[in-house]
Amino acid sequence: MAFVPQLLFFLVLAFAAFIIRSRVLRIRDNIRLGKANPVNDRSGERWNNVLLVAFGQKKMFKKMIPATLHFFIYAGFLIINLEVLEFVIDGLAGTHRIFAPYLGSMYNLLMNFFEFLALAVLLACVVFLIRRNVIKVPRFRSPELTGWPLLDANLILITEIVLMSAIFTMNACDQLLQVHSEHYTATGTLFFSSFLMPLFSNLSQDALHVIERSAWWFHILGILGFAVYVTYSKHLHIFMAFVNTYYARLEPKGQINNMPVVTREVKSMLGIAPADAAPAGEPGRFGAKDINDLTWNQLAAAYSCTECGRCTAECPANLTGKKLSPRKIMMDVRDRMEEVGNSIAKGGKGLQDGKFLLDTYISREEINACTSCNACVEACPVLINPLDIILEMRRYVSMEESGAPAQWNGMFQNIETSFAPWKFPPSDRFKWANE
Ligand code: SF4
């Protein structure tokens, strides 16, 4: 029966891996609901963005205090996972601290470093909880951050605190047990958890063993639960930020994406021969009404959104009381993807459910409030571009429905007939230079 814990551990690990795999495939399929847009250019600049912006968190450091705290949580997440590797091997092999004999005194150094990170993560999470719930930082109190998004953010912070506490409990009991049992490999003093040892020093060996094992199981089950939960939560940005920074737009921010089919038309109106052949078939829908009109990159960006609200905090439309919040735009795109993806998975109507991203999720009042200033793009720490999506929806309203605000129609007509926003014939264009 000695193998029962190992078998149990294997089953739990396999179950978690199965759910994570299914969820990753679902997210991939949801992103593929959009239009394919292969990105094969400027790989050096793209990797640079991954290293500096995603890995180095460069844009986060515009706000030093939250950036430093976030960095502790991020580094803790990455580095403490090395310890999880030992947990997994121990769990499967029935060993205890399998790396200790191989690493010698390095093991003590590493464990102390992990404890330092665990303490930093714990304190950072406490500060973040206070900022959200006690100080109530304005960008965390927007209407789109009530209900599940607020609970999601709090849940993950509380889970991190509990998981880090389990590490300290486990290490404190472990150090007490090392004195009496050969099974408990000597680790040397573990500085931070040794402060907890007096709490457990009067307990019997059996009680210490139960607490140490419970903390071990609690921690590893928590980590596996966390890994599953992340795929359903905004914390997916831990992984997707790397994807998004690679595929982010590299053109200057003010440069708007042209539509090749429209460019050809305009060029032929101006008597310029188009450089490439006309694309075959129907041009498809102009702009975006639903998620399938957006590109893979734009949909993947929605899964990268951290819901930090830095974009909304800088948005002039939002700051002047308009309904627009760029963070909500990204959250709506993600929610619509999830809705359609779940419906397809259940054999439902999918995209034909009578709902659309525009109007069902995002109102015309929101997209018309955008000044196209790019402040949200500049503010985003993971290079998301909410403006691109807003412009695509406006494009749909203008070009497919002729539904742009009436004041814009004169300008559209001038562009069509005079090739400029003003009502002068092209032949008069250089008259200003005559004198
Ligand atoms: S581009 Fe639009 S959404 Fe972004 S900050 Fe400016 S007004 Fe707000």
Ligand code: SF4
């Ligand atoms: S779009 Fe960027 S800035 Fe806005 S909430 Fe998401 S991650 Fe934060």
